[in-house]
Amino acid sequence: MAKVLKPDILVSSIYAITPEGLKNRKIYGLILDIDNTLVATHIKDPDEKLINHLKTLRDGGIRAIIVSNARKERVEQFARPLNIEYVYKALKPLGRGFKLALKKLSLSKENVAIVGDQLFTDVLGGNLQGIHTILIKPIDLNEPLPIRLKRIIEKPFLINKRYEDKI
Ligand SMILES: [Mg+2]
Structure with a gap:
């Protein structure tokens, strides 16, 4: 398998991730995707649980x-009720958004993980x-056509x- 397409960790949901599990792996910062990672794509606001x-x-x-x-x-x-910084239109997989995020986290890349679907x-x-x-296992598989093709x-x-x- 192409190494660049290999995730280090696979988890069932964002709720499987604990601070201890991250710190055991020397991860102190997370770069979070929203759609289908934190919530289903049609959900506009984070709920209490998140x-x-x-x-x-x-x-x-x-x-x-x-x-x-x-x-x-x-x-x-989406970010406002979470009181969390954000980068929008990040153009992932390109590097700009990731680099900006690392800078804002003030952490080096060895200590940061991306969480996405x-x-x-x-x-x-x-x-x-x-x-x-x-x-992360995608929350809602009822996705727009271009993404369904990517899933294939x-x-x-x-x-x-x-x-x-649980990690
Ligand atoms: Mg996503």
Whole structure:
């Protein structure tokens, strides 16, 4: 398998990620995708459960920033209740958004992981930057056609992969 398409860790959801699990791997910062990673694409605002989970990560010493390819309004509205910094229209897998995020996190790439649901944007982009990559099982498979096509291409790379329920 192409190394740049290989996630370091696969998890069932964002809730599988604990501060301890990250710190055991020397990860102190997360770059978070929104759509199909934190919520389904049609959900405009984070719910209580997500707000609390990100607070648990933060209280556990993990910094986090959103890096999304979505447009400004979508990302701004979603980030506000989470009280978290963000980069919108990031053009993942290209490097600009990742580099900006590393700078804002004030962490070096060895100590940061991208958390996302797509191999060809989140995992590829993260691996090209030399950061850790955490692939999340997509929340809602009822996706727009271009993404459904990407899922078909992703499939062979994900055969026999085990998604952890807790790290
Ligand atoms: Mg996504």
